Every structure is written in C-alpha cells, then in structure tokens.
Amino acid sequence: MKKCEIHQLYNLEETIAADIFKGVTYPWEVLPKIKDFIVELGNTLDVSVYEKRGENIWVAKSAKVAETAFLNGPLIIDEGAEVRHCAFIRGNAIVGKNCVVGNSTELKNVILFNSVQVPHYNYVGDSILGHKSHMGAGSITSNVKSDKTLVVVKDGKEEIKTGLKKFGAMLGDYVEVGCNSVLNPGTVIGAHTNVYPLSMVRGVVADHSIYKNRNEVVQKNE
Template structure:
C-alpha cells in the first residue's frame, strides 16, 4: 500500500542523517553584505556606522536614500536555489514551513538526544529518526511514526498511554501529551498540555489544549487555554482558499486550502466553542458561552452573548495567577507590553456591529427573532438569559 501511495517526505527523504546535516548550513557572511532574492531585500550584515545610517533614512521615510547607501557601501548577494531561505510574509507561512524546519533542525537535536529504536513492545517506533531525551517519561502503549519526518521528544516531556505522534513533530521540554493524536508538521513548545487531535500546528510555550477537540493548521501564542471539546475548522466545505482579516491589511485571501485559527498570548476559550478557518483572536481575550466565535475578535475582548472590553486590571490579575501556577512571574516589562496592546487595539464595539448587521439582514428577510436579542449577541439569545464563563479546563 505504501509503495502504491507513498507519503510525501520533507527535506528530500530521511534515509541518511548525513543528508539532513547538509540542509540549512550557515553561510560565511562578511560585514557589509546585503542579501536579495527576486529584487526583494531579505537581510543584511552591516557595520554599526552603515546600519545607523540606513536606519536613520528608513525612520525618515527615505527608503530610496537608504537603498542607495546600501548599494554604495555593501556587496549585493543574490540568493537562489538551495540558498533561498523560507520566505515568511504572513502568519500562515510559519505553519506552512513548520515541518520543513523541524527536519532542518534535526542535527541540533540529534547531537544531544539519544536515537531510540523500538525494542519495547509498549513503544512502537516506525522510521529511524526518533529522538527521546533520557529525562522524558513515556508510558505505553505509544506509537511514534518517523517515516515522514523526525519525532523529537525533549527533556522532561511526558507522553501518556495511547498517544500517537507522527513526524515531523517536536514535543518541547516538560510538555504533557495526554493520550493525544499528534499529526505531522506540529511543534509543541515548553510546558504545554496537549490532548485530543492536533495537526500541522504551532503551539508556543505554557499553552494548554488538554482535552478532546481538534486543532489543525493553527498557531497558538503563549499562555493560551482551550476548553474541552473546543474545535477549529481548517477546511472550507467548498474547498476554496481560506480568507482571513489582518490588522492594517483588511481581509486577505490566504491562498491556502487548509488554515485554522490564530490565538494570541493569554487567550482563554471556554468549552464547546467552534472556530471557523481563518479565525483571529487578539491578545488577552476571554471568550465563552457561545457556539461559534466571530472570525475576528480584537484584543482584550470579554464575553460570549455580549462582548465587552476586558478590563486590563482583571486580565493582568488572571495572567499573574496562571503564570504563578507554572512558577513564572509577570515582569513589569511584560505588563507594560500588554497595556500597550490595549491602547493600540481596535474597539470591541466593532464585533457587536458585525452581529447587529447580520441580525438586521435576517429580520429584513422576514425571519422573526425569538425575542429581543442583546445588543451584541452573535447567537441572538434573549437578554433575560445570562451566562457565566464556562470552565475552560486545565490551565
């Protein structure tokens, strides 16, 4: 069956570890070098004096002068072929390159982590590139499938029974995989708790999706908590490319068939919430008590039936409690950054206006509402029915 329907292999195959080490070799870069590809400036290594001059002109919105300075004093290097780096223009590009980057990073992990072959009947390994830290704890039965990419389990990670991990996949230090299905091209950061099914996603450190539910082709920031049975869609029923709204750019066609959600730092989602493909939820938002979330939610949004601004003092108080549970503290600099996000965010009232316009269209079409809905109710529940936040689970 595998001969007839071979799975694609990232990085040109995984038969020889030497092949992997040849990928992503660092280039010898001299000072005063500018890298371009197809006319696009990718990066530069400059002396402090030239870098200061270029930054000055850029701050003064004199890009043409900055470019002229680079042409005069720096060598231009055109990158092509194997030299081309991953081009990350949009957030979903991170997801698209995740699996490939795990393959490229394998030499860094294989240099310090033991290679494990499955002679334990409780630990089934497929493929040669399974690397497990000695301090990791694995309780079988477990299947680690490295045929399509490496499986890397870092220091102190814990894999509970009946877990399936398909490579390329990385499980960060001290993270817990709770009898979950982790499909390929997934990277889990440090001190996370992951259950249910996860596919082709990036989860930053200290985030939890401990219970059943699907997370696919998505990106989670730090300190995110997803309640039980909350699930995202990553594929449209018409198999069209997913559209997404980005701040400052408006609605964009991602150009990709599969795209899930983007949850910023300290987002909290209640139980049983459904997220459409291309959903973006801003920093610090706490969403609960509704069936389907809007696709775009500004930072510091609180509620479900009715959306309000999440009071910054309350949000920071919760953040301190959550971080203390992981023996971390909220630094003054981090707190200042959160407050800066609050100042710069879009108004929460924008969410209410979207749902109000939907209700207006429905009413104009002759659909009679069940009762007078709340002012910003996405599900048109009567105002007399109030909800409290549903427990999200395990943060």
C-alpha cells in the same frame, strides 16, 4: 490589518520555532513551512536534551508522553511538555515547553507556543496557539471551509486573501477559549482575549476583549 501581524499576537521568545516567523508579516504565512522547518530544526537539537524516537520525531527527555499517545512526525515535543492518554499527533507539530496535550486531542500542522493547554477532546489543525493560550474542553479549530474555497481573513470590511485551503485559527498569547466553541477557518483572536463557551467565532477578534457572540464583543476593564 495590523492587529493580525505576528508581533501583535505573539511573544516569539516563548517558542523554539521563532526563526520560522522571520521575514513574514502574518502568522498563517508559515503554515506551509512547518514540516520542513521541523526536520531542519530537529537535526540541530542537543542530544543530551532531546531523544529521537522515530523518523523526524524529537522528544525532550523531560517531557511526559503516555504510552497510549500516537506520535507521527515530523514532530518536536519540547521540555516539560505533557502528552496524555490517547492523544493523536498526526504530524507537522511543534509542542512547546510545558504544554499539555490532553486525552483524545488531535494535532496536525500546528505550532503550540510554550505553556499552551489543549487538555480535553480538542482538534487543532493548521493553527498557531500563542503562549499560555488555552482551549476549553471540546473546543476545536475548523480548518477547511464547507465549500472548499480558499480562506480569507476578514475584519469588518477589510479582507486578506491567504491563498490557503487549510487554515484553522491564530490564537494570540493568553487567549482563553470556552468549552465546546468552534473557531471557523481564518479566525484570528488577539492576545489576552476570552471567548465564551459554546461560541461560534469567525473573523478577527480584538485583543484584550471578551467575545460573547459575534454581535457582542466588549473590551476588558483593565
């Protein structure tokens, strides 16, 4: 399933976490590694650029973090990022350069590449969001199946068993997710794809496409 491979989805030059992807094929393989990776990376960060704000919490001095935001480690907030009023970062999170984490947005076990925007009432859990991807207001990643079985990534008749109980969504670079959409467990959205508002997305969505509903996905005219 080549369209789900890391190099098809992400520009690894746009994240401080590039090394976590070494030696793996699919991005969801790194989800169980995020916690330990942050602790290891955080202890190597330049103290002239980052300050330590608590146990395993590193925040770039140029980042803007609202006093009302909740930060739990392990956590790295990179340069120029903005964490707004009442954001809830539960831990195991890497917030890339110039990202926006908005009011009442919740993050848990995630990697946000540089310039990602999750600005309004978003839940992002057990997910990886590529460079300049954006989740519209109220859109969320659902990270556990209702029957609690392990997540399987499906693309037509092709399937990959992930072995993961918790797996939200993999968003490629420049993905736009419309307001109030739900990305079901195991969703993979290719780079430069747009998802219509109020969508329920499941499985693999091709890059450079427009997702209108599960039966209508059209290629962009570029």
